[in-house]
Amino acid sequence: MSFSQFGDKFTQPTGISRLMEDMGEGLRTPGTIMLGGGNPAQIPAMNDYFDQLLLQMHKDGTLSEALCNYDGPRGKAQLLASLATLLREQFGWPITAQNIALTNGSQSAFFYLFNLFAGHRADGSKKRVLFPLAPEYLGYADAGLEEGLFVSAKPTIELLPEGQFKYHVDFDHLPLNEDIGLICVSRPTNPTGNVITDDELLQLDALAQQHGVPLLIDNAYGVPFPGIIFSEARPLWNPNTILCMSLSKLGLPGARCGIIIADESTIGALGNMNGIISLAPGSIGPALANEMIVRGDLLRLSDEVIRPFYQAKVAETLAILRRYLPEDRCLIHKPEGAIFLWLWFRDLPITTEVLYQRLKARGVLMVPGHFFFPGLEQAWPHTHQCMRMNYVPEAAKIERAVQILAEELERALREAESVTLPSDGNRV
Numbered sequence: 001m002s003f004s005q006f007g008d009k010f011t012q013p014t015g016i017s018r019l020m021e022d023m024g025e026g027l028r029t030p031g032t033i034m035l036g037g038g039n040p041a042q043i044p045a046m047n048d049y050f051d052q053l054l055l056q057m058h059k060d061g062t063l064s065e066a067l068c069n070y071d072g073p074r075g076k077a078q079l080l081a082s083l084a085t086l087l088r089e090q091f092g093w094p095i096t097a098q099n100i101a102l103t104n105g106s107q108s109a110f111f112y113l114f115n116l117f118a119g120h121r122a123d124g125s126k127k128r129v130l131f132p133l134a135p136e137y138l139g140y141a142d143a144g145l146e147e148g149l150f151v152s153a154k155p156t157i158e159l160l161p162e163g164q165f166k167y168h169v170d171f172d173h174l175p176l177n178e179d180i181g182l183i184c185v186s187r188p189t190n191p192t193g194n195v196i197t198d199d200e201l202l203q204l205d206a207l208a209q210q211h212g213v214p215l216l217i218d219n220a221y222g223v224p225f226p227g228i229i230f231s232e233a234r235p236l237w238n239p240n241t242i243l244c245m246s247l248s249k250l251g252l253p254g255a256r257c258g259i260i261i262a263d264e265s266t267i268g269a270l271g272n273m274n275g276i277i278s279l280a281p282g283s284i285g286p287a288l289a290n291e292m293i294v295r296g297d298l299l300r301l302s303d304e305v306i307r308p309f310y311q312a313k314v315a316e317t318l319a320i321l322r323r324y325l326p327e328d329r330c331l332i333h334k335p336e337g338a339i340f341l342w343l344w345f346r347d348l349p350i351t352t353e354v355l356y357q358r359l360k361a362r363g364v365l366m367v368p369g370h371f372f373f374p375g376l377e378q379a380w381p382h383t384h385q386c387m388r389m390n391y392v393p394e395a396a397k398i399e400r401a402v403q404i405l406a407e408e409l410e411r412a413l414r415e416a417e418s419v420t421l422p423s424d425g426n427r428v
Contacts, residue, residue: 009145010142012142014142016138016142016371022360022365029363032363032364032365033364033365033397033398033401034393035365035366035389035390035393035398035401036365036366036367036388036389038190039253039390039392040249040251040392041251041310041313045305046251046301049297049301050288053288053292057287057288062287062291065287066283066287067283067284069283070279070283071102071281072271072280073271073275073279073280074100074101074102074270074274075100075102075103075274075280075286076102076283076287079102079286079287079289079290079293080097080100080101080102082293082294083259083289083293084096084097084100086293091235091237093261095237099261099263099264099267100260101259101260101262101267101274102258102259102260102281103257103258103260103270104256104258104278105256105257106218106220106244106246106258107139108258108277108278109258109260110139110140110244111143112273113182113216113242113270114143114150114184115144115145116266116269116270116273117182117213118146118149118181119145119146120146125179126146126179127180127182128149128179128180129149129181129183129375130150130151130175130176130180130375131150131152131184131185132152132174132183132185132204133152133155133169133185133194133196134152134154134372134373134374134375135191135342135369135372135373135386136184136186136190136372136373136374137191137372138191140374141371141374141375149375150374151180151377152373152374152375152376153169153170153175154170154378155167155169155170156168159331160334163322163327163330163331163332164331164332164334165331165332165334165344167189167192167194167333168196168197169200169203169204171203176211180213182216183204183207183213183214183215184216184218185201186217186219186220187201187219187222187233188222188228188229188336188337188338189337189338190221191338191340191342191369191388192333192340192388193314193335193336193340193341193342194333195233195336195337197233198232198233201217201236202236205236205238205240208240214240214241214242214262214266215241215242216241216244217236217241217242217243217244219235219243219244219245220244220245220246220248220249221339222245224299225245225250225302226250226302226307227299227303228306228310229337230307230310233337237261239263241262242260242261242266243260243262244258244259244261245259245260245261246259247259247285247289249306249339250301250302250306252285252288255288256285257281257282257285257286257289310339314341316391317341317398318332318341320398320399321341321402324402324403324405325343325405325409328347329345329347329406329409330343330344330345330409331343331344331345340389340390341389342369342387343386343387343388345387346385348385348409348412349412349413350412351370352370352385352386352387353384354412355387355412359408362404362408363404364401366387366388366405367387367389368384369383369384369385369386369387370383370384372386372388389401
């Protein structure tokens, strides 16, 4: 059996498919400590809320209505209207329901948008997607229908107190050429927890408008919901921006509901793509979200339950890491949002791919850093010195995983130092 070029491309091993396979295998393997995937926390207060909300929706017929009917290709009309009203009142954005479309998860949205704005065009030119601040989300890397669709830029690195650091956009070296058709940045960033500053975001917006290309902002963890963001950050939207949001990190990843806010022509195109590929987005997640907005709970729970939970968890995990990994052994990206910590082992004598394999053999799943640099065209040792860890699991599991990580780092350093010749102990 042979496949088309499309089939050949999408059946190759990828970082995102390996991550999801690891997650599935880890969930089936007793004792595995899952620090690799992006599953959000099971927050008891949120689970209780969803249970009660679904029960009420069952009683009043809202749940049956969502289960038993198709929505339109842009998604549930009630949610489009209520969300537009909420964002208009909250931020003054000049939007209506015609500026919003839903997809079956954000991953579908990125696939649509990358291929809508990048790739070969009718005039024979080829456009690409620019990631102005690598590292970026590994799920972007294989979402292009064509090869060579992505280009990214190395960041500048600011060293901070307490063994932390922060990435910044290097505006002096952005490859923002005529072949760029879309600029994409996540805020907060998966994998690093970085939140680009308001000034950086406004500068990217100005550059996008200057070059006549959209600015796509992946807001899966950001404000106003789910609000997993620990620094001051002002939301941005204008007709040249495309804002992607999600219900996953509210605690509803199984609902597979992505939300896109954009100009009406982009939203119209996305509705057509939905209709062709999936007829319509799923209805359960949008029905839940609409009820949360109507009841005034969406932003309240984000502020009062979700953000405080993750802030406490990240502080707890930082303390555990520093108990076993001193600053000279491991630098940590300043955690400003999202559900991950990004670890930088500057003096690691092995790659983090090798470290990943050693950890996996001992029942600890993390993600090596080289997957998170889609489109980086020049070699950079830093890409093989970093790892992403999810800080959501309970503290006892995280502590055991960090103990194993510290042991494997020590083992790697001992192995490097043991390469000595001759017997006088002089290293070669």
